[in-house]
Amino acid sequence: xxxxxVMLAVSFPVHAASGESVQYxxxxxxxxxxxxxIDGNFDDWSDKPQTQIYKGSLREGKYCIASxxxxxxxxxxxxxxxxxxxxxxxxxxxxxxxGVEKTFIIVGFSSPYILDKDKxxxxxxxxxxxxxxxxxxxxCELKLPLSLFTATPDAVQTITFYSTSLGQQTVQVTGTTxxxxxxxxxxxxxxxxxxxxxxRKRKK
Numbered sequence: 001x002x003x004x005x006v007m008l009a010v011s012f013p014v015h016a017a018s019g020e021s022v023q024y025x026x027x028x029x030x031x032x033x034x035x036x037x038i039d040g041n042f043d044d045w046s047d048k049p050q051t052q053i054y055k056g057s058l059r060e061g062k063y064c065i066a067s068x069x070x071x072x073x074x075x076x077x078x079x080x081x082x083x084x085x086x087x088x089x090x091x092x093x094x095x096x097x098x099g100v101e102k103t104f105i106i107v108g109f110s111s112p113y114i115l116d117k118d119k120x121x122x123x124x125x126x127x128x129x130x131x132x133x134x135x136x137x138x139x140c141e142l143k144l145p146l147s148l149f150t151a152t153p154d155a156v157q158t159i160t161f162y163s164t165s166l167g168q169q170t171v172q173v174t175g176t177t178x179x180x181x182x183x184x185x186x187x188x189x190x191x192x193x194x195x196x197x198x199x200r201k202r203k204k
Contacts, residue, residue, distance in 0.1 A: 006095060010095070011196065014056070015140075019033075020084070020153075025047040025155045036069065036076050036141075036143075038127040038128065038129050038141050038142060038143050039129055040074075040130070040131045040141070042078065042080075042127035042139055042141060045067055045078045045141065048067045048069065048167055049067065050066065050067050050173045051065070051066050051169060052064070052065060052169065053066050053163070053167035053168075053169040053171075054082070054167045054168070054169065055066070055167045055168060056178075061084055061179070062082055062083070062084045062085075063082050063164045063167065064079060064080060064081055064082050064137075064167060065078075066078065066079050066080075066159050066161065066171050067171070068159065068160075068171040068173050070146070070156070070159055070173050071144060072153060073147075073153060074143045074144060074145055074146060075095060075142075075143065075144045075146060075159055075161075075173075076141070076142070076143050077093070077096075077141065077142050077144075077161060078140070078141045079139070079140045079141075079166070080137050080138075080139045080151070081112055081133075081137040081138045081139070081176065082137060082139075082146060083137055086130065086133055086135070086137040086138055087138060088106075088130050088138035088139075088140060089163075089165045089166065090105055090106030090107065090112070090130075090140065091105055091163070091165040092105070092117070092136075092163050092164045092165045092188070093105070093106065093142075093161070093163050093166075094159065094161065094162055094163060095144065095149070095159065095160070095161050096158075096159070096160045097146065097149035097156055097158075097159050098149070098156055098157055098158055098159075100149040100150065102116065102117075102148060102149065103117040103118065104116060104117060104123065104181050105117050105145070106128050106130065106140060106142065107128070107139065111133075111187065112128045112129065112130050112140075113128065114126040114127075114128050114142060114144065122126035123144065123145075123148065124145075125145045125147075126143060126144050126145060127142065127143050127164070128140065128141070128143075128144065129141050130141035135146075136190070155199075157174060158172065158173070158174050159171075159173045159174075160172045
């Protein structure tokens with residue numbers, strides 16, 4: 001029972017710790033992020049770890065807020081503009097997936113689109129929503145398919161985001177889905193059970 005309990009504890013790890021310039025999320029699975037909907041309602045981001053993105057020295061209210069997540073198919077990003085520059089800036093949103101880097105632009109108002117900056121083409125199977133704060137900082141959320149970066153999304157280890165238009169900090173997600181951990185855990189449980197049976201037979 002102890003082994004089973006330990007394996008269940010480590011099979012679904014989600015650990016978040018924030019630094020001054022980087023936000024790390026380790027070991028997340030696809031099901032950890034169910035509920036993030038790109039609809040301009042940002043309540044589903046309220047409990048997520050956030051990173052402050054700023055230019056130069058950090059001063060009260062002079063930073064953007066960002067959150068970065070992933071599941072087995074998509075990258076999800078939330079950005080809230082700074083109090084001193086509340087108007088939305090969608091330029092130079094750069095993502096790196098295991099070293100493959102692409103830069104995007106969010107364009108449009110009521111129905112924004114995501115544009116690949118290198119190809120100057122709209123990105124298929126991507127989505128974005130921007131809410132204009134009417135005096136409050138604007139907010140944006142978007143999702144991008146991992147297939148833009150790799151043919152094996154399940155094997156992705158590290159995703160980072162930064163934007164030179166927002167500031168100098170980087171947001172980072174690390175970890176793959178929990179399936180390999182579950183399989184490893186099952187193997188240990190089976191091996192332990194087999195050892196116990198063999199020990200009983202020897203005693204008899």
